[in-house]
Amino acid sequence: MIRKHILVALVQDRPGVLNRIASTLRRRNFNIESIAVGHIEQPLLSRMTIVVEGDDANVEQVRKQLDKIIEVIRIADITGESPVAREMAMIKVRATPSTRSEIIQIVDIFRANIVDVSPDSLILVVTGTQDKVDTLIELLRGFGIREMSRTGTIALPRGGAGPLTIEENKPLRHAVEKAPDDEEGLPDW
Amino acid sequence: MIKTGAEILCECLIKEGVEVIFGFPGGVLLPLYDTLPRYPQLRHILVRHEQGAAHAADAYARVTGKIGVCLATSGPGATNLVTGIANAYLDSVPLLAITGQVPSHFIGKDAFQEIDITGITVPITKHNQLVLSTDDLARAVQEAVHVAMTGRPGPVLLDIPRDVFQGRTEYICPDKIDLPGFKPKLFGHPSQVRKATEMINSAERPVIIAGHGVNIARAHPELKELAENAQLPVVTTFLGIGCFPESHVLSYGWLGMHGMGYANKAVHNADLLIAIGMRFDDRATGGVSTFAPQARIVHIDVDAAEIGKNLKVDVPIVGDVKNVLQVLNKQIVKRDHIGWLSQLDGWRAQHPATEVRDHEDILPQYIIRQIYEATKGDTIIVTGVGQAQMWAAQYFFYDKPNSFVSSGGLGTMGFELPGAIGAKVGCPNETVWCIAGDGGFQMTVQELATMVQEDLDINIAVFNNGWLGMVRQWQELIYNKRYFGTKLYNPDFVKIAEAYGMKGVRVSKKIDVRPAIHKAMDHKGPFLIEFVVEPEENVYPFVPPGKTIVEFLEMPSPLGSLQK
Numbered sequence: 222m223i224r225k226h227i228l229v230a231l232v233q234d235r236p237g238v239l240n241r242i243a244s245t246l247r248r249r250n251f252n253i254e255s256i257a258v259g260h261i262e263q264p265l266l267s268r269m270t271i272v273v274e275g276d277d278a279n280v281e282q283v284r285k286q287l288d289k290i291i292e293v294i295r296i297a298d299i300t301g302e303s304p305v306a307r308e309m310a311m312i313k314v315r316a317t318p319s320t321r322s323e324i325i326q327i328v329d330i331f332r333a334n335i336v337d338v339s340p341d342s343l344i345l346v347v348t349g350t351q352d353k354v355d356t357l358i359e360l361l362r363g364f365g366i367r368e369m370s371r372t373g374t375i376a377l378p379r380g381g382a383g384p385l386t387i388e389e390n391k392p393l394r395h396a397v398e399k400a401p402d403d404e405e406g407l408p409d410w
Numbered sequence: 411m412i413k414t415g416a417e418i419l420c421e422c423l424i425k426e427g428v429e430v431i432f433g434f435p436g437g438v439l440l441p442l443y444d445t446l447p448r449y450p451q452l453r454h455i456l457v458r459h460e461q462g463a464a465h466a467a468d469a470y471a472r473v474t475g476k477i478g479v480c481l482a483t484s485g486p487g488a489t490n491l492v493t494g495i496a497n498a499y500l501d502s503v504p505l506l507a508i509t510g511q512v513p514s515h516f517i518g519k520d521a522f523q524e525i526d527i528t529g530i531t532v533p534i535t536k537h538n539q540l541v542l543s544t545d546d547l548a549r550a551v552q553e554a555v556h557v558a559m560t561g562r563p564g565p566v567l568l569d570i571p572r573d574v575f576q577g578r579t580e581y582i583c584p585d586k587i588d589l590p591g592f593k594p595k596l597f598g599h600p601s602q603v604r605k606a607t608e609m610i611n612s613a614e615r616p617v618i619i620a621g622h623g624v625n626i627a628r629a630h631p632e633l634k635e636l637a638e639n640a641q642l643p644v645v646t647t648f649l650g651i652g653c654f655p656e657s658h659v660l661s662y663g664w665l666g667m668h669g670m671g672y673a674n675k676a677v678h679n680a681d682l683l684i685a686i687g688m689r690f691d692d693r694a695t696g697g698v699s700t701f702a703p704q705a706r707i708v709h710i711d712v713d714a715a716e717i718g719k720n721l722k723v724d725v726p727i728v729g730d731v732k733n734v735l736q737v738l739n740k741q742i743v744k745r746d747h748i749g750w751l752s753q754l755d756g757w758r759a760q761h762p763a764t765e766v767r768d769h770e771d772i773l774p775q776y777i778i779r780q781i782y783e784a785t786k787g788d789t790i791i792v793t794g795v796g797q798a799q800m801w802a803a804q805y806f807f808y809d810k811p812n813s814f815v816s817s818g819g820l821g822t823m824g825f826e827l828p829g830a831i832g833a834k835v836g837c838p839n840e841t842v843w844c845i846a847g848d849g850g851f852q853m854t855v856q857e858l859a860t861m862v863q864e865d866l867d868i869n870i871a872v873f874n875n876g877w878l879g880m881v882r883q884w885q886e887l888i889y890n891k892r893y894f895g896t897k898l899y900n901p902d903f904v905k906i907a908e909a910y911g912m913k914g915v916r917v918s919k920k921i922d923v924r925p926a927i928h929k930a931m932d933h934k935g936p937f938l939i940e941f942v943v944e945p946e947e948n949v950y951p952f953v954p955p956g957k958t959i960v961e962f963l964e965m966p967s968p969l970g971s972l973q974k
Contacts, residue, residue, distance in 0.1 A: 244533055281718075282715065291557060291592050
């Protein structure tokens with residue numbers, strides 16, 4: 222089934238990591254819909270959220286390829302875990318005295334914020350699901366969008382520990398250094 | 411102790427057990443070349459082209475199981491390594507490629523002989539790194555060797571700017587490797603291994619497909635134990651050749667496009683495939699949708715990303731094949747499979763693929779068989795790519811692990827000469843035969859000079875058929891004999907050998923084949939034989955691309971009388 226997948230990865234903060242990830246996706250002919258990178262609570266580590274469209278098996282295949290990149294510490298496909306996924310957009314929209322109040326009403330409905338006002342335009346910031354941001358943009362299009370910028374999706378799985386949670390005093394990745402006696406704590410394969 | 415970067419590099423390589431470097435100097439490498447003579451434990455072999463350095467290091471690694479090291483300067487030196495690195499990547503060979511880089515303050519300014527080699531090699535290395543400080547060098551080398559050798563092996567490239575070689579720092583060897591993102595799974599999941607055991611114990615028509623992973627993991631005794639205990643027939647992949655003795659009663663050749671018909675039939679009709687250290691390459695499977703339609707598949711591989719890549723498997727086991735087979739062997743029950751094995755023997759009788767037919771002129775297959783008889787199979791065969799490669803794989807019988815060295819994944823013509831150098835340097839006490847086509851030979855012919863300079867006792871057989879034979883064969887069989895771009899006007903290969911300072915003979919009569927082979931082997935030092943062979947001989951069996959592996963074409967009749 223072809224659908225949108227959200228991959229989240231914990232990576233070492235080193236030059237070239239983004240290039241390796243993009244290169245692996247390009248080689249398998251995935252179009253990256255969005256990619257967002259930022260630091261996390263641990264030093265020297267970053268978290269990436271990659272949105273790609275593809276068949277489940279192909280995405281799993283590319284996930285395994287991405288997991289082979291030395292700087293990638295963990296990577297998981299959280300699509301099936303109904304994650305909380307949000308993005309942010311900044312939109313500069315044309316606003317005349319006659320349209321301004323209408324725009325402000327729309328902004329209120331979408332719980333967006335106006336962060337800059339000039340005589341003939343407004344900059345507003347909205348956060349939300351991709352659908353919500355898309356809808357707002359559609360509504361504003363009639364007024365004239367002069368410039369806009371979107372962050373791409375970031376996402377966290379719901380509930381307690383997620384696949385990328387770093388537990389205190391535990392190695393970053395489950396290491397199997399000697400032959401396991403039992404199956405406890407081991408991944409499927 | 412304070413040392414220069416060049417000294418640290420040498421010290422680290424020695425500490426990692428490196429004994430040989432295949433290299434070619436250049437401007438930014440001068441500080442290193444000024445240092446190398448002080449480390450005589452590191453034997454430097456000067457190649458004539460950097461591609462040769464990479465292939466030699468590649469073959470060295472294949473025959474010794476140690477890491478192969480090649481060295482090239484910045485810019486064109488580095489780009490010349492690319493084919494060799496790609497070759498090692500596709501065949502999972504542990505290779506350390508070291509490139510010089512322009513001084514760090516010039517990087518990004520399109521300086522003379524500057525190229526972004528770490529960028530270029532991202533898709534063809536397991537890992538690579540631009541080392542920007544002398545302080546980082548020891549750790550970088552240690553990590554590079556660890557990554558190249560651990561799990562599924564592969565090439566790692568270190569790009570080192572000139573000022574990093576010249577810089578001075580306290581030489582501290584890191585006591586442990588800290589790569590949190592690199593933890594290959596080396597032991598199979600116990601419950602998966604149990605599932606595999608149950609399948610093997612209950613299978614009626616099981617077949618082992620043993621691949622290069624068995625050779626890499628040196629898991630030959632474990633494979634033999636498994637096959638013998640459960641009486642499992644063994645088919646190898648092309649690169650798996652030698653991982654199970656071909657003279658063994660349970661050996662049923664190798665599968666694929668030019669594999670033995672009986673091997674393909676065995677795999678096609680199996681109800682269980684035990685795939686060990688192989689990756690279901692398209693040359694092995696043929697049309698993948700019709701591959702082994704009745705078989706359940708147990709797939710053992712150290713690389714999780716290989717499992718389920720080309721076809722669905724029933725029992726995936728991620729782990730080093732040696733470890734997994736050791737566990738498996740404890741759980742397997744003895745079986746006999748008499749009916750299934752006699753069925754396979756019937757197919758073997760029906761599709762003889764390794765018998766040399768009687769012919770007046772020199773058949774390439776005849777030469778391979780004569781080399782087999784002259785060496786009694788005790789030699790390392792290094793091949794190029796194409797028809798000669800396939801005949802060398804078919805008509806020689808490999809009983810020793812890692813005695814067949816060939817470019818499988820990338821299919822690199824020109825691998826043969828530098829590959830033979832690497833094999834001979836790695837195994838100086840073994841006889842080495844280089845099987846070259848007239849096309850591939852000319853791609854890296856300059857390495858004859860390396861052989862002569864190092865006085866390497868290598869026997870070279872050049873199969874001169876005046877064609878780029880494999881392409882000609884496809885033009886004949888698939889493009890209705892519209893030959894284009896495949897006829898070769900060849901030089902005098904014997905004169906070329908002589909010009910490089912080595913001995914050579916031309917053989918154009920069948921009666922002279924055997925004496926020439928013995929002459930080459932008796933001769934100390936490199937020796938070239940140019941065999942003038944039947945020009946339009948084809949490689950059979952042949953599974954046309956996209957067809958199921960049992961739809962192989964066999965040598966058309968009349969076959970002539972068969973010669974054992």
